[in-house]
Amino acid sequence: MRVPSLLPLLPCLLLYTLQSSSVFSLSTDEVFFSFQINELSALNRLVQHLQLSIDSIDVATRTVTAYASTENFQALLEQHPQHEAKETGSPSASLPSMFDVLSLRGSIREAQKSLSLPKADSSSSSSTSAVVHSLQLRQRPSETGEAPVMSDKLTATSDVLSAYPTYEGYKSLVRGLAALRPDLCRVEKIGDSVLGREILLMRVSGDANDDKPSVLLDANMHGDEVVGLPLSLKLVQTLLQGYDSDARLKSIVNSSVLWFIPLRNPDGTYAGGDTTIRGARRFNSNWLDLNRNHPYMLMAEGPPGGRPIQTENEVFLDFVRTHNFTLGVNMHGGAEVINYPWDSIQERHPDDAWWRRVAKKYADAAHAVDPRYMSRFDNGITNGYDWYSVWGGEQDYMNHFRNTRMFTLELSRPKMPPARMLPFYWDRNKEGLLGFIEEAAPVFESLKGEAEGSQGEEGGAENEILP
Ligand SMILES: [Zn+2]
Structure with a gap:
């Protein structure tokens, strides 16, 4: 390995x-x-x-x-x-x-x-x-700084931000969270990576009805950008543990369906071995960037460059093509910024005003905790193309082909901060994440009012501008 x-x-x-x-x-x-x-x-x-x-x-x-x-x-x-x-x-x-x-x-x-x-x-x-x-x-970011603190003993009720999980620890923690509240959370394997590691999906909702506002949150498609993994698990734990005592969290869980894929590229994250994220790689094990490997909105037949869709993306595409999502969060690292569509074309997204409002709302929530966090770019937000263009990325794929308002969340300037910094990033993103999830309901209702069946159909239908 x-x-x-x-x-x-x-x-x-x-x-x-x-x-x-x-x-x-x-x-x-x-x-x-x-x-x-x-x-x-x-x-x-x-x-x-x-x-x-x-x-x-x-x-x-x-x-x-x-x-x-x-x-x-x-x-x-x-x-x-x-x-x-x-x-x-x-x-x-x-x-x-x-x-x-x-x-x-x-x-x-x-x-x-x-x-x-x-x-x-x-x-x-x-x-x-x-x-x-x-x-x-x-x-490489994964080979600088102190050795990461790893644990294979994180549990559904322990401090999941106290260490990075080993690969086995990750799998047992995900299944432990589902076991903590089986009435609210289930886990399933949706496929395997090139090297046979499991790609796990968590569904969090108050019931089994999928015809509700829904949000897809995924992380670590760049395997060395690791903060999104523990933060995703912390968000799931917060929702499950707070369900009975926190009216807001209960409302979020009951009124929406949240889908988590906390580890999109396990072979990249654990390229240095299952027990450490030291040596993590951006690419998958075929040395390809998964975020340049989706069907491209200007070339519907496949990803740019003629490179085959990678196994990890086939797993992802098989899943998202059979489900509808209202909103999406695609977690990365290396910067602190809300990156909203489009990534690949200069033209503004039809919902550009909505995007700028929601991105600013997220950044404002972070600034309320720490004005120095997400302080670069346009005070913490940027149009993707204005930063740099990306072809074949997940964000544009989901917006264009799946009618899902997904943005790219750049969580941390260091791609692999020490585990003791994880609470720092959670504190600065908790309200932003919850607030973004709560944006799903009005978008869902708006889209529902349009032609029946328009949401989530493959074929390039873009979102309409909300009134
Ligand atoms: Zn990235």
């Missing part, structure tokens, strides 16, 4: 590759890196050509962080045989996790030709003439 870490070897390997045009001979793995780009408008073509998985973009500095499989990263390096290596000796003291390895000016000049990217200004100095420069390998 464990794959060898390339990081300590990469600087040497890269320079060796540059000098000899040799190829990586180690096992496939995931490479995390950053670069700066002079023209952000050229990024989309670069991404498509090199199959990079963009993680985030700092628009102010035009710094892009991205993932790639070793094969695709190698392809990036091999675009031109005469790279100009820039050695910086030992890693910077101020940035100990980075290695400033090389500049790709030669490679990118070649890419400019093949991609018809904007030509560099010939009057520019050589240091600024590249479209892409300052490529830096970065330590």
